[in-house]
Amino acid sequence: MEQKKRLFKNISLVEFKRQRVLIIWSVFFVAYGLVFCYAPLVGWLMAFQNYKPKDGILHSAFIGMTKFKMLFSDATFIRVIRNTLAMGVINLVATFVMAILFAILLNEIRLKGSKKVIQTISYLPHFLSWIIVTGILHDALSGSGIVNELLTKFHLVSQPINFFAHEEYFWPIVAFANVWKETGWNAIIYLAAITAIDPSLYEAAAIDGAGRWNKIKYVTLPGIKPTIIILLIMNIGNVLNAGFEIQYLLGNGLVQQVSQTIDIYVLKWGISQMDYSLGTAAGIFKSAVSIVLILICNTIAKRHGEERLF
Amino acid sequence: MEMALTNKKNFNEGGYSAPEEKYKIRKRKASPGDIAFHICNGIFMILFVVITLYPVLNTLAISLNDGTDALRGGIYLIPRKFSLKNYATVLQKDNLMIGAVVTVARTLIGTALALITNAILAFIVSRKNFIFAKQLSLFWVITMYVNGGMIPIFLLYKGLGLTNSFAVYVIPGMVSAFNMLVIRTYMRGIPDSLEESAQLDGAGYTTIFLHIISPLCKPVYATVALFVAVGQWNSWFDAMLYNRMSDNLTTLQYELMKLLSSVTNQSSSVEAMKNSSGSVTPMSVRAAATIITMLPIICIYPFLQQYFVSGLTLGGVKE
Numbered sequence: 001m002e003q004k005k006r007l008f009k010n011i012s013l014v015e016f017k018r019q020r021v022l023i024i025w026s027v028f029f030v031a032y033g034l035v036f037c038y039a040p041l042v043g044w045l046m047a048f049q050n051y052k053p054k055d056g057i058l059h060s061a062f063i064g065m066t067k068f069k070m071l072f073s074d075a076t077f078i079r080v081i082r083n084t085l086a087m088g089v090i091n092l093v094a095t096f097v098m099a100i101l102f103a104i105l106l107n108e109i110r111l112k113g114s115k116k117v118i119q120t121i122s123y124l125p126h127f128l129s130w131i132i133v134t135g136i137l138h139d140a141l142s143g144s145g146i147v148n149e150l151l152t153k154f155h156l157v158s159q160p161i162n163f164f165a166h167e168e169y170f171w172p173i174v175a176f177a178n179v180w181k182e183t184g185w186n187a188i189i190y191l192a193a194i195t196a197i198d199p200s201l202y203e204a205a206a207i208d209g210a211g212r213w214n215k216i217k218y219v220t221l222p223g224i225k226p227t228i229i230i231l232l233i234m235n236i237g238n239v240l241n242a243g244f245e246i247q248y249l250l251g252n253g254l255v256q257q258v259s260q261t262i263d264i265y266v267l268k269w270g271i272s273q274m275d276y277s278l279g280t281a282a283g284i285f286k287s288a289v290s291i292v293l294i295l296i297c298n299t300i301a302k303r304h305g306e307e308r309l310f
Numbered sequence: 311m312e313m314a315l316t317n318k319k320n321f322n323e324g325g326y327s328a329p330e331e332k333y334k335i336r337k338r339k340a341s342p343g344d345i346a347f348h349i350c351n352g353i354f355m356i357l358f359v360v361i362t363l364y365p366v367l368n369t370l371a372i373s374l375n376d377g378t379d380a381l382r383g384g385i386y387l388i389p390r391k392f393s394l395k396n397y398a399t400v401l402q403k404d405n406l407m408i409g410a411v412v413t414v415a416r417t418l419i420g421t422a423l424a425l426i427t428n429a430i431l432a433f434i435v436s437r438k439n440f441i442f443a444k445q446l447s448l449f450w451v452i453t454m455y456v457n458g459g460m461i462p463i464f465l466l467y468k469g470l471g472l473t474n475s476f477a478v479y480v481i482p483g484m485v486s487a488f489n490m491l492v493i494r495t496y497m498r499g500i501p502d503s504l505e506e507s508a509q510l511d512g513a514g515y516t517t518i519f520l521h522i523i524s525p526l527c528k529p530v531y532a533t534v535a536l537f538v539a540v541g542q543w544n545s546w547f548d549a550m551l552y553n554r555m556s557d558n559l560t561t562l563q564y565e566l567m568k569l570l571s572s573v574t575n576q577s578s579s580v581e582a583m584k585n586s587s588g589s590v591t592p593m594s595v596r597a598a599a600t601i602i603t604m605l606p607i608i609c610i611y612p613f614l615q616q617y618f619v620s621g622l623t624l625g626g627v628k629e
Contacts, residue, residue, distance in 0.1 A: 015439070016441075018514065018515070019437075019439075019440055019441065019515070021514065021515050021516055022434050022437060022440050022442075022515055023442070025430055025431075025434055026434060026442055026446050029427075029430075029431050029434070029446065029450075029485065030446070030449065032427075032484075032485060033449060033450060033453065033485070035466075035470075036466075036481075036482050036485075037453040037457065037458075038453075039458075039466055040457065040458020040459070040462035040463045040466050041456065041457075041458050041462070042458075042462070043458050043459075043461065043462025043463075043465060043466065044458065044459075044462065046461070046462065102358070105351050105354055105355070106355070108347070108348075108351055109351065109352075109355065110348070114355075118355055118358070118359060120612050120615065121359055121362055121363060122358070122362060123611060123615070123618075124362060124363075124366070124608065124611070125362060127540055127544075127604075127607045127608070127611050128544075128604055128607070129543075129544035129545075129546065129563050129566075129603075130544075131544075131546055131563045131566050131567045131570065132563075132566070132600050132603065132604055134570065135369075135566070135570045135596065135600055136365040136366070136369060136600075138570065139365070139368070139369070139372075139593075140365055140368075144383040146364070146368070146386075149383075180361065180362070183358075184362070185622075188618075188619055188622050188623070189622055189623060192619070192622075192623045211341065211343050211344065212343070212344055212347050213343070213347070237455070244547075245547070249567070249570070263460065266459070266460050266461065267460065270460060270461040270464075271460070271461070271464060271551070276461050276465065279460065279461040280459060280461045280462060283458075283459025283460055283461060283462075284459065286459070287456065287457070287459060290455075291455060291456070294455065
């Protein structure tokens with residue numbers, strides 16, 4: 001605040017006039033932000049109200065934490081938290097490991113042309129919508145799909161497996177879909193980081209007799225460690241956000257015990273059942289956990305002297 | 311001009327250029343371990359490419375195959391009984407055609423609006439002597455971490471009269487802190503001397519933005535435009551949530567989703583529609599619709615690689 005005042009004093013009238021156009025645009029951007037990004041935060045009040053659409057936020061009765069108590073006494077919500085966390089963590093680990101592995105291995109490809117082609121192909125799934133990806137998954141995993149065909153051909157199973165009818169397959173399918181879609185895309189940033197490693201380090205390692213494996217272990221991996229950590233921090237905050245589209249599109253009555261996530265719960269109770277207060281409470285819980293996760297990761301990174309977000 | 315070149319060079323360095331050129335080590339005899347490593351690596355990459363491409367090519371083959379014939383299975387990469395009937399059927403479906411028009415419109419308008427506003431915002435907050443640059447920047451960065459959630463946003467849009475309107479596709483998501491940061495980072499790399507000399511010539515901020523900064527920012531504009539356009543093209547949830555009641559505001563992806571759920575729900579009672587030129591099934595029609603939906607993106611993205619690679623690298627910067 002004080003700094004702001006000083007800034008004001010240092011700016012001449014001429015300069016202020018010159019910046020007029022910037023100030024006018026700033027007013028527009030603040031107004032836009034207040035309406036579309038900050039106004040919904042006022043809606044958080046609904047979680048503490050018995051919100052009635054006809055009364056609005058101003059006139060609905062406040063009921064304290066009742067809705068939160070309802071949430072946490074609901075066995076479905078507890079299960080939904082478990083599903084969201086489990087799938088978030090599994091996806092995070094799977095996509096991280098695969099992207100790093102892919103980046104390192106692609107970097108070892110010596111034929112320059114093929115490397116470029118592989119990388120171009122690897123981006124493709126990222127540009128497809130989840131609608132298309134789940135459609136493809138349905139085809140591939142159906143009774144007559146390619147996966148069952150291969151499994152029966154190699155006599156690994158006698159009967160085709162109905163993958164979408166068994167709870168135990170749901171999380172692995174979601175993880176695989178995420179890996180399939182995002183490996184090439186996520187690898188971009190690691191490949192850039194690998195490129196930035198000082199080549200002399202590899203030369204030194206070679207002189208010390210390091211083989212390919214040791215070079216990866218002692219030069220490449222430590223070289224991209226800061227990138228890995230900052231991306232990990234950014235993504236851990238998103239763990240609870242990672243579950244909506246695919247679960248919504250792939251889930252069905254048979255697997256809903258393991259497929260429903262917080263967002264689907266909000267959609268179901270908030271929008272379909274019109275219990276806006278309960279839906280908002282669930283949403284607040286999700287936001288709060290995300291922010292706490294980001295802060296924790298950031299603090300840990302700071303303590304260990306690593307790269308961090310803020 | 312020189313500026314633009316140096317920027318571009320930086321991007322390529324930070325991008326995906328092959329690193330091995332940098333550390334070409336004296337050729338030594340490949341050890342058996344190295345050879346084994348390369349063979350395994352080659353197999354891994356072939357597997358990766360096959361798993362990535364096969365489902366797409368398989369969908370293409372099914373879309374070009376006669377519908378009833380495809381139900382027998384056994385179609386992999388090449389259609390067995392070639393037919394264009396699936397595509398003809400898709401093109402005759404009114405809702406899919408409306409969805410295509412809406413999708414194209416929202417992609418073009420949404421991308422243009424997002425690009426213009428994010429560029430202006432990034433320009434404002436990257437002016438070093440602008441009095442509110444810091445505050446405005448923070449104001450937007452906060453929105454990356456805190457948002458109201460589905461219900462309050464839904465009620466807000468409803469209150470603003472954005473439901474059942476085309477505007478809900480292009481207005482609410484217009485300004486995004488992430489895209490703004492990507493452009494801001496790029497703009498900060500442009501030397502102040504350019505702006506200063508223009509100022510001495512009497513140029514105002516509007517001129518500086520339009521004629522000095524923006525021409526240099528073409529690469530980063532392309533990056534952000536690509537991000538926004540792909541997001542617009544692929545989104546379906548907003549159509550379902552806000553415009554469910556308006557059939558003339560449906561989108562391609564949402565129609566595709568309806569096709570998908572109709573196929574999975576009724577796979578037992580598949581009714582093939584037969585006529586003289588062949589037959590179609592829900593599955594084969596969906597394959598054709600899928601190919602039509604993904605085609606524009608697949609044709610465009612390989613040519614924009616250098617842009618999204620650099621954009622992603624820029625996006626990874628610290629606030």
